Amino acid sequence: MLYDLELIKVGKIYDNGTPAVVDFDLAVVKGEFIAFLGPSGCGKTTTLRMIAGFEQISSGTIRVRGSAINDLPPERRPTSMIFQNYALFPHMTVRRNIGYGLEVKGLSAKQRAAKVDHLLATLSLEDVADKRPDKLSGGQRQRIALARGLAVEPEILLLDEPLGALDANLRKTIQAELKILQKTLGITFVFVTHAQSEALSLSDRIVVMNQGRIEQISPPHQLYTRPDTPFVARFIGRNTILDGTVKGVVGDQVLLETALGSLSGRANGPLVGGQAAKIVIPAEAMEARAAGPAGPVSRSSVNVVGATVRRSDVVGHVSHIAVALPTGTPVALEGHVDKYPPDAFPAGGDIVLTWKAAEATVIPAA
Amino acid sequence: MTMTALSDGLAEARIEQPKPQRTTLWLVLPGVLWMTLFLVLPMLMMVYVSFWTQTTFAITPVLTTKSWVNFFSSDTYLTALWTTIRIWLTVLAATLLVGYPTALFVGLFVRNKTLQTVLLVLCVIPFWTSFLIRVLAWRPMLGKEGAINLVLQGLHLTSAPIEALLFSELSVVIGMTQIYCVFMVGPIAFMLGRIDPNVLEAARDLGAGFGRIFRTIILPLSMPGVVVGAIFVSVMVLGEFATSAALSGRKVNLLGNIIVTQVGSLKWAFAAVVGVVLTVIMGVVVAALLRVVDLRKEL
Known part of the structure; x- marks a missing residue:
């Protein structure tokens, strides 16, 4: 060619x-x-x-x-x-x-x-x-x-x-x-x-x-x-990046042991058990819901982590929710006010964040 | 971009600015007074005196055109006028010929600002000594047993000393070129230094070689510098008398030398005539040079 x-x-x-x-x-x-x-x-x-x-x-x-x-x-x-x-x-x-x-x-x-x-x-x-x-x-x-x-x-x-x-x-x-x-x-x-x-x-x-x-x-x-490297994950978009160790690889799915428990995502790059890796979760892939007794149904393809609301604002018809993961990592979420009514996510309140494994990417750490 | 934004801003500011207040006009008063007393009045006086009646020992304010007729009917003075113009043009060409490449090197090819400043300071070093010394220093250089002749003979390039080097029109031109060249280099290097290197790269990118870039971009953009340099050199050379007095062995008489001689023998009216002629020439030269480029627009 x-x-x-x-x-x-x-x-x-x-x-x-x-x-x-x-x-x-x-x-x-x-x-x-x-x-x-x-x-x-x-x-x-x-x-x-x-x-x-x-x-x-x-x-x-x-x-x-x-x-x-x-x-x-x-x-x-x-x-x-x-x-x-x-x-x-x-x-x-x-x-x-x-x-x-x-x-x-x-x-x-x-x-x-x-x-x-x-x-x-x-x-x-x-x-x-x-x-x-x-x-x-x-x-x-x-x-x-x-x-x-x-x-x-x-x-x-x-x-x-x-x-x-x-x-x-x-x-x-x-x-x-x-x-x-x-x-x-x-x-x-x-x-x-x-x-x-x-x-x-x-x-x-x-x-x-x-x-x-x-x-x-x-x-x-x-x-x-599909960011290839940690730099791209940090540089492009609004991603949450967590460090972990590869626990297992099934097909293109990788299970990663992190400070927030076991999380899964799609593999990008060669990954083997025991290897240091990073999971990259786009802000758009995350969903927030109030934590409660009727908590989310846990499925292997869905990741769930707890988080705390820091602040929530509404600009026009868009809600901006700033939350913090237990590790202290800040995550910024946004969505239509119908989806995230401001009073449902008061500052200081506990929530859970979920995302589909297919939407998160696991890349080698180096 | 920022430049335009800036000048746009200035243009707006100018519109909004109120007309100068009557009180602020006082600020120009000292300058105006000074120029009136020591430039305008003397010049008017010079024109006036050029029409006074001159006798051998006295001058009387009786109006006559005798001195003027005298000037324009004397071969000596017309020759001096012609010599002045010839030497001026020669020195102008020589300073441009020596100065432009120097300025091109300093202003365009030395992109390190520190080195650029160092080189320009080097050009000014001769000014650390007085004008007369600089002129007289050419005598041991150009003389019959001077440095140049000794070297040429030492290298067996010439068998006898070249006498034309000193006390000739050539020595005057050499001396003046050396003294005034820096006034040509400075303004040209300044303009060349302002050329955006990207502009030259853009021209190359479009396929232009150095010759074309020089002709179509570098030269036009440096013209304001050439004109300012030419004005400096012209005004100074046209009014010159010391270099020719020191280096020509009295063979080259410029209008400036005639003024000195006439004033020395108290021929005020005649000196005034030459003064007026010289002033008119300078005025015409400066006006003509300013027509080449619109300095207000370019600087």
Whole structure:
């Protein structure tokens, strides 16, 4: 299979010896929307800049459509980069900014104008075509940067936190536009972000990075339901993570001995009896009910732990209940007021939390 | 982004700001008084005096155009005018030729701010000694038995000393270029240092090589620095007299030298004429340079 973009054991070691990126492996098919997600300093921007050619790679290979581009300078790579601060040419009009790449390619003024006009129309920038970018709003400049990058018809568009500098409302709008644009053009987008919501709503697959290494590559919802590593479990979503020791494995079900008793979940990764492991329970999977004599029916597929309510609030029609497990671990639950009437969960009250084993994930501790 | 947000904020603030109060106008009074007394009045006086009647030993406030006619009908003075313009243009070109690459290196390729400051301070080191010393120091460098000639002969590159090095127009140009170059380097390096490195990367990303990036991005964005540097150098070179006096062996007469001579022999009216001519030239040069870029917009 011919991949649009392949990174094979790509590594980057800074001049002072610190490794920035270690053994990065990724294969992207044409038209995929990939997000690099991770905390700042995790190596996501460095990886993007290695693809663009602004950072030398220390080891490994980068291929675009099967041919290695390791030794090509940025100006000869079939990629376009959208910079976080847009990096527009401040002394040129919007039109000339967008046409710059075409000017470089040696297109005639007429050919350039046709292409630029088309892009101006696509991104609704006609009204500002002859203005300088510094006079324009963040959203407009963002679109100019996109138009300028797309004008050269790159195989791959690289975006470095392109929405970071926009306010929350505008970010939502541009997110939607970006997604539509990407689907329409059908080209591969690689997108760097530290904002989960952006990565989750935009991408086909997310590469979660931490300290220069890939933690997990998977479609957005799988990061929630099947985290591969403790880091992903902590970083994505709102999970309760408990330490334990594997007692037994039956099929994909694992029984884990924890401080709160025996708990079960689905195995993710190789697990054997006696091994230290963690059980990851998404907040969405947990149900709260008042503890009482008519307590819950215990079934092997359902986990039950006791907890204490710390606080409960209602915001609009959503109840937020903050509870604490006997270990002291806080858990935040939310649900419709009909499900969790505020008076049913008074602060200080004892409740039980239940979840289905299939919705919890057990992963190796290391 | 933040810059725009900031300037947007400033623009709004400006609209909301009340007009300057009458009381705040007092703040500019000392400055206005100073400039009126010591710049505007003297200049008006200079124009006035240039029309006074000059005799060998006295000057009387009787209006005449004699000094003006004298200036524009004398070969000596017109030659001095031409020499001044020629030397100014040569020095301007030389400072730009030496200064721009230096500024390019310091402002753009040295991205370490500390090193950048160190390099700029190095450019200013000659200023730790007085102007006259810096000029006179060229004599033992350029002279017949000076350092350059000794080295050239020592290396057997020349058999006889090159005499044209000192007491010629060349020595004046060399001296001025060295003295004024830093005024060109400073503003250009400042503008180059403000170029966002991402902007240059974006251009590369779009396929542009260094030559094109220099032509289409670096040069236009540094133009305000070039213009400010050119204004500094022009104004100083046009008013020069000391360098030519010290290094030309009286062979190069600039308008500045003529003023000095005329004032020395108490020919006030004639000195005033030359002063007015020089002032007009400087005014035209500065105005022309300011037309190249809109500094208010760029800085």
